Amino acid sequence: xxxxxxxxxxxxxxxxxxxxxxxxxxxxxxxxxxxxxxxxxxxxxxxxxxxxxxxxxxxxxxxxxxxxxxxxxxxxxxxxxxxxxxxxxxxxxxxxxxxxxxxxxxxxxxxxxxxxxxxxxxxxxxxxxxxxxxxxxxxxxxxxxxxxxxxxxxxxxxxxxxxxxxxxxxxx
Numbered sequence: 001x002x003x004x005x006x007x008x009x010x011x012x013x014x015x016x017x018x019x020x021x022x023x024x025x026x027x028x029x030x031x032x033x034x035x036x037x038x039x040x041x042x043x044x045x046x047x048x049x050x051x052x053x054x055x056x057x058x059x060x061x062x063x064x065x066x067x068x069x070x071x072x073x074x075x076x077x078x079x080x081x082x083x084x085x086x087x088x089x090x091x092x093x094x095x096x097x098x099x100x101x102x103x104x105x106x107x108x109x110x111x112x113x114x115x116x117x118x119x120x121x122x123x124x125x126x127x128x129x130x131x132x133x134x135x136x137x138x139x140x141x142x143x144x145x146x147x148x149x150x151x152x153x154x155x156x157x158x159x160x161x162x163x164x165x166x167x168x169x170x171x172x
Contacts, residue, residue: 006165008063009052011041013135013160024071025144026152032141033158038095038102038134041162043170052170053130054096054123060133060166062106062121065092067137068159069113071151092160093136094121098129107138116161123164130171135160 013019019036042051054060067090091109095102104124110117123133137158 004167006167007169009043009164009166009170011043011052011133011162011164013039013041013158019137019158019160021155021157024147024151024154024156026147026149028144030141031144031147033090033137033139035139036137036158038093038097038136039160040097041133041135041160051132053132054166055168055171056130058166058168060123060164062094062119062123062133063163063165064116064118065094065108065110065163066116066161067092067110067113068161070157071147071154090140091138092162093138094123094162095134096123096131097134098131102134103131116163133162133164135162 019039022031022033025031040051090113091107094104094106094108096104106119106121108119108121137160
């Protein structure tokens with residue numbers, strides 16, 4: 001009888017651990033955080049690290065994700081009371097990528113900042129080559145009144161985290 005022993009790897013956004021900073025404008029009634037381009041997720045945490053690649057035979061499962069923000073410990077994501085708009089929620093965007101381009105895509109709404117939450121999203125087999133997981137942030141809006149005035153004009157940083165369960169060791 002064979003036993004499957006999963007490997008759990010925690011990946012973070014970018015080699016430097018962060019997306020580009022967003023500057024909070026407390027004077028505006030609403031702040032709009034723009035879409036960020038996809039960034040490779042690496043396995044060395046917030047301080048930088050090495051981008052690793054999944055073996056082509058692997059079928060990793062993204063177990064949980066988080067969006068860490070330096071201004072909002074566990075703050076609920078504000079919602080607008082206007083008709084639904086794609087900017088009314090925060091979401092993490094994930095894809096598997098090889099030299100040939102994106103192979104899978106998921107857009108996962110998140111309920112709070114700085115909190116891990118379960119997603120259990122399968123990354124499909126890319127097929128012909130080894131691949132990496134990339135992450136991005138969907139454009140979203142929030143009311144400025146919901147943020148402490150101490151952060152006005154400050155550089156706000158977003159760092160995405162993803163815990164991945166996989167079968168094969170990562171390829172350096």
